[in-house]
Structure formats: C-alpha cells, structure tokens
Amino acid sequence: DTGVSQDPRHKITKRGQNVTFRCDPISEHNRLYWYRQTLGQGPEFLTYFQNEAQLEKSRLLSDRFSAERPKGSFSTLEIQRTEQGDSAMYLCASSLNGRETQYFGPGTRLLVL
C-alpha cells in the first residue's frame, strides 16, 4: 500500500477564484471521505463516497463545493468562488468498507487571500 495521497499539498489563491483538489485513496478501498480542518480544531466531515456514489453530504458543504469520484478511484473536491473563510486544511481519507478504519492522506492546505 502506498497510502492515501493528495495533490497539491499547498494552494494559495485569491478570493473569488476556483480551486480543485485531488485525492487518491488506498487501492481497493471503496469508501472515500473528505474532511476540513481549521486551525486549532479537529477535522469536520464534509462528504463521502462509496465507489462512485456520493452517499452523504454535511451541511458544511455549501453550494460552492462539489466533489466527484467518477470511476470509483480518485476523487476531486472543487471550491468555486473561494472566500477567506475557506482557508483550511482539506483532508481525504479512505477505508476498505464502512466498518473498517479510515486512513488519512497528508491534506491540502488552502490559503485564500
């Protein structure tokens, strides 16, 4: 296993721009999760996929956020019209199935100026 990978690791953008992050889960893991972590806080759940189906979305996921997992492998998280409040670490995790442990990637740190 190569672990969960995320790209980019850091992103600086200007307010109003769109950004897209990518997550590659551990191979054969059918569940993929997105979390957001702000400074001094624990991660907060955003959404998750089972294979290509997006099964749950948190109320934190506003209309400006969209996530996809088109072939049940990697996933993308897009934020449109970024705001300064979007500045955070975006974490991806994967698990083999619903009962198994979630393994986290290194995160993408977003700074919106």
Add this chain to the structure above:
Amino acid sequence: AQTVTQSQPEMSVQEAETVTLSCTYDTSESDYYLFWYKQPPSRQMILVIRQEAYKQQNATENRFSVNFQKAAKSFSLKISDSQLGDAAMYFCAYRSPTLYSGGGADGLTFGKGTHLIIQP
C-alpha cells in the same frame, strides 16, 4: 447529533512517564466505534487505537491503551513510557455503526484535540 469533547487542550509529560488523555462523547446509540488519532506537526493523521462499543475489553496497542467506560461515555487514552516521538495533537473520534452498505452516518466526529508535549 453526536458530540466529542476533549477537555484538555494541552498536556505535558516527562519522557518515559505515563500520561492519560481524556475524551467524553454524547450519543444515543448503543453500537458505535471510537478512535484515537495522532497528528504530528505538519504530518498526516494516523490511527493510534480503535474500540468497538460492543466489546467490553479495552483495546491495547503496545504502549497505548484505552479506558472505555460505556455507561459514563468516556474513552481515555493512556500512553505508557512516553517517547519524544509521541509529541503530537491527539484527536478522539466517534463513528456511528454502518447499518447497511448503502449509507448511514459514516463520517467521523472529532474532538478539538489535545496537544501532547513530551519533555526530555
């Protein structure tokens, strides 16, 4: 909704000593999962230990053990023989059981974390 509370923002321990990190949670469910994750500075979050609520026996992983008190909704982490590499943020997390493969409240609910300092 479930909540997880970590009442110790920061803890400090001497190297080789034992430290206990506290976690309480609130839930109306009877079956669930509890986790402790470690997040070293600028590094990714890794699982320390996991406990299934239906198991009465406390989980243990080498120097890490938990004290799971289901009635009290308490889930503390004990680190024995603390090492410099144990310095990190520690997060307690809760997850509902997945009742069916098609969905459910599968996301983890985290506490705010405890910053553990190891003094040499």
